[in-house]
Amino acid sequence: MTKNHNHQHEGHNHQHHAVIALTNVNNAFIVGIVLNMLYVIIQVFIGFRINSLALLSDAGHNFLDVGALALSLLAFKLNKSKANNRYTYGFKKSSILISLFNAIVLLISIGAIGYEAILRFRHPEPLPGITIAIVSGIGIIVNAVSALMFFRNRDSDLNVKSAFLHLASDAVVSLGLVIGGIIMYYTHIYWIDPILSLVVCAVIIVSTWNLLKDSLRLSLDGVPDTITLKKIKAAALKVKGVVEVHHIHVWAISTTQNALTAHLTVENDTTMLQIQKIKEEVKHHLQHENIHHPTLETETRLTRCTENEC
Structure with missing residues (x-):
């Protein structure tokens, strides 16, 4: 409390x-x-x-x-x-x-x-x-x-x-x-x-x-200079249950707000409730990396998309 x-x-x-x-x-x-x-x-x-x-x-x-x-x-x-x-x-x-x-x-x-x-x-x-x-x-x-x-x-x-x-x-x-x-x-x-x-x-x-x-x-929707993709990946991988982060896109909505889309790979046996908690925790870490509007898609090791499919 x-x-x-x-x-x-x-x-x-x-x-x-x-x-x-x-x-x-x-x-x-x-x-x-x-x-x-x-x-x-x-x-x-x-x-x-x-x-x-x-x-x-x-x-x-x-x-x-x-x-x-x-x-x-x-x-x-x-x-x-x-x-x-x-x-x-x-x-x-x-x-x-x-x-x-x-x-x-x-x-x-x-x-x-x-x-x-x-x-x-x-x-x-x-x-x-x-x-x-x-x-x-x-x-x-x-x-x-x-x-x-x-x-x-x-x-x-x-x-x-x-x-x-x-x-x-x-x-x-x-x-x-x-x-x-x-x-x-x-x-x-x-x-x-x-x-x-x-x-x-x-x-x-x-x-x-x-x-x-x-x-x-x-x-041109380039990555803002205050953001690096390595830090984005590191922030997401801090969360327990996240195996991999890929297909990351970051752009500026305005001069003060940034958006992100990314795919999170989790273990095959991860439940829907666990996935929801993982997303919430990843979004919390991304806020500290100056990401204000994250959109996260999850997939398991079995359903992970290839580079071309992503």
Whole structure:
């Protein structure tokens, strides 16, 4: 009785913490969108006024990040959608598709920024470096504060992770622009402006490439990087009565939930009641391997399917 009570109590605590985490992430998205949109407006206004490509390209980058945050917030809400007769998993997969879309859009933006930077590099224009430094200093504060709001939950969801990476990289870019603005102010070397634009491009590539790979793999129903089939097999074989585990398929339902189908081979004389208990115990072990929706089929040594039959 005590064991069951403790298990229920732990389950209640997990649900309570999950609700708090969902609320915190939802608020982080909203605050991040508002702060970064205000900063984009400031960058565009000042960038056009002083004709700074570095500020304008970073504004374009930040605007895309605002769009990415908005889409991630949408995915975060769709991820909680309920199943229906047409969509038996709800709209959970949308979180993966939106993550992939965000990565592609960010990489496409590199081409436009890079092209303009090369043109400007040939014909640098005098710029007020101290103004660039001040505006970029505001960007460090905005992006750092926004990124910190996602820090605690960055490993819980691919979209939350992408939001954290984008905002953290934006803070680093802003720091680079501050340094570049100060250098321009004291040295009057104005080709630093397009150079900084190319640095923005490099940062986008680095911060986005892994996100693109992860989201593309998950959209193709690949195995999530947090899961290994060896551990899945080992977890199932821990259960007494399981002789073999094969025909394993693992895929992501969303950026936070994973599904599995597998065949369990048991002894020939295993009863139906024993099989039911074996399944329940295997599912319990799989929960610790980040498998949320397992479907298990059992067979005996005599009825075990061959590779082709499976």
